[in-house]
Amino acid sequence: MTATFPDLHLPPRLLAPDATPADLAVHQRRYGPLSHGDPETLLRTVAESGLTGRGGAGFPTYRKLVSVAEAGRRTGRAPVVVANGAEGEPASHKDKALLRLSPHLVLDGLQLAARTVGAGEAYLAVEDGVTWLESALAQRTADPLPVKVVRLPRSFLSGQAAALARYVSGGAALPTHQRPPVRERGVHRAPTLVQNVETLAHLALVARYGAGWYRTAGTPTQPGSALCTLHVPGREPRVVEAPYGLPLGRLVPLEGARAVLVGGYHGTWIPAPEAARLGLDGSCLGAGVLAVLPVDRCGLAETARVLRYLALQSAGRCGPCLNGLPRIATAFRTLAAPGPQGTVRADLARWSGLVEGRGACHHPDGTVRLVRSALTAFAAEADAHARGHCTATDHTPLLPVPEED
Numbered sequence: 165m166t167a168t169f170p171d172l173h174l175p176p177r178l179l180a181p182d183a184t185p186a187d188l189a190v191h192q193r194r195y196g197p198l199s200h201g202d203p204e205t206l207l208r209t210v211a212e213s214g215l216t217g218r219g220g221a222g223f224p225t226y227r228k229l230v231s232v233a234e235a236g237r238r239t240g241r242a243p244v245v246v247a248n249g250a251e252g253e254p255a256s257h258k259d260k261a262l263l264r265l266s267p268h269l270v271l272d273g274l275q276l277a278a279r280t281v282g283a284g285e286a287y288l289a290v291e292d293g294v295t296w297l298e299s300a301l302a303q304r305t306a307d308p309l310p311v312k313v314v315r316l317p318r319s320f321l322s323g324q325a326a327a328l329a330r331y332v333s334g335g336a337a338l339p340t341h342q343r344p345p346v347r348e349r350g351v352h353r354a355p356t357l358v359q360n361v362e363t364l365a366h367l368a369l370v371a372r373y374g375a376g377w378y379r380t381a382g383t384p385t386q387p388g389s390a391l392c393t394l395h396v397p398g399r400e401p402r403v404v405e406a407p408y409g410l411p412l413g414r415l416v417p418l419e420g421a422r423a424v425l426v427g428g429y430h431g432t433w434i435p436a437p438e439a440a441r442l443g444l445d446g447s448c449l450g451a452g453v454l455a456v457l458p459v460d461r462c463g464l465a466e467t468a469r470v471l472r473y474l475a476l477q478s479a480g481r482c483g484p485c486l487n488g489l490p491r492i493a494t495a496f497r498t499l500a501a502p503g504p505q506g507t508v509r510a511d512l513a514r515w516s517g518l519v520e521g522r523g524a525c526h527h528p529d530g531t532v533r534l535v536r537s538a539l540t541a542f543a544a545e546a547d548a549h550a551r552g553h554c555t556a557t558d559h560t561p562l563l564p565v566p567e568e569d
């Protein structure tokens with residue numbers, strides 16, 4: 165994996181232009197001093213910037229900071245802040261790249277978020293890189309709040325906010341029926357701010373340079389830039405930073421493509437001609453993955469492999485995951501194989517409706533999003549399969565799916 169910053173997009177923000185890890189001295193030279201200011205001023209700046217979460221849902225960061233701070237005041241308990249570096253999505257590398265290249269930007273953001281909500285504890289949760297991050301932390305002797313690095317188990321679900329809060333509290337890294345939500349009662353039952361590491365890095369820059377600067381990238385409705393992991397067949401996956409609104413065709417080659425998977429395994433397949441008319445859209449960018457499917461590959465087969473993985477990753481506790489996702493994955497495997505399909509497409513549509521919105525977490529919803537988009541984007545391929553043949557000529561698996569245990 166390489167991390168690059170194509171110079172056509174915007175001057176470097178989060179990643180070093182030379183893709184070398186920045187220690188604290190380099191970081192301070194590059195970005196200048198961080199003023200901790202007063203929380204009210206920072207909250208106003210974050211609101212004006214329009215910063216949204218980069219962990220998948222694109223939730224306004226300002227609103228989350230305010231609600232955790234309020235929950236802290238209401239309950240009389242100092243909130244906890246967790247920097248979410250889990251990156252459970254197998255096709256995403258952006259958070260690991262950011263933590264490797266610019267750890268101090270994330271740690272600056274973590275301190276700022278902690279101060280803004282009045283936190284008494286701070287954690288950085290990651291799947292790997294613990295030693296590297298602990299040495300980065302050891303350099304930061306002036307930080308007001310100590311940060312504990314937590315190593316998470318490798319799983320698609322461990323970065324879900326409730327799973328994360330539970331794991332940091334000493335439980336299993338599995339989502340729960342979370343009532344009240346984590347922002348009210350999370351780690352050790354205290355109000356908890358879970359914020360993606362990329363969001364925290366942007367926060368550190370918004371605090372330094374202001375809302376106006378942040379808005380010089382992106383569009384008026386979607387200001388800023390985002391880290392994306394690009395998958396182009398025949399090339400190493402690449403992490404780049406791009407402004408919202410940038411035409412997708414400037415990020416990935418669309419000629420000779422059948423479709424692009426936007427957002428990752430909870431994302432959306434978009435046919436290449438349609439993708440060529442779209443810009444980078446924060447509302448559907450999910451984990452920031454863009455994966456090109458060439459015309460010689462089968463989108464149904466790729467989706468079937470991912471669905472099997474997603475079904476196996478589910479905690480299998482709620483009905484939708486226990487019954488729905490395995491059935492959907494099995495039915496999709498039938499669709500992916502040329503031959504009689506029976507009622508499989510109607511079954512998939514019906515089961516998708518049945519699982520949607522019924523899980524304790526959004527895992528079923530994200531999975532159904534992928535299913536529906538594949539049924540639409542690859543409708544012609546599904547027709548060809550029903551007639552007994554596949555238009556793909558290369559059946560080598562493309563999207564990264566971890567091996568089953």
Ligand SMILES: Cc1cc2nc3c(=O)[nH]c(=O)nc-3n(C[C@H](O)[C@H](O)[C@H](O)COP(=O)(O)O)c2cc1C
Pocket residue numbers: 216217218219220221222223228248249250251252253320321322323324325326358359360361363364525526527
């Ligand atoms: C199944 C599932 C897996 C998730 N995995 C991650 C993850 O690996 N990293 C992450 O930052 N957010 C992940 N999220 C989103 C988190 O629950 C949470 O919304 C996010 O960390 C909030 O940070 P943000 O507001 O900065 O985006 C996941 C959500 C779901 C439903």
Ligand code: SF4
Pocket residue numbers: 321339340341478479480481482483484485486522523524525526527528
């Ligand atoms: S919806 Fe699925 S993944 Fe989410 S908590 Fe329920 S069983 Fe677990």
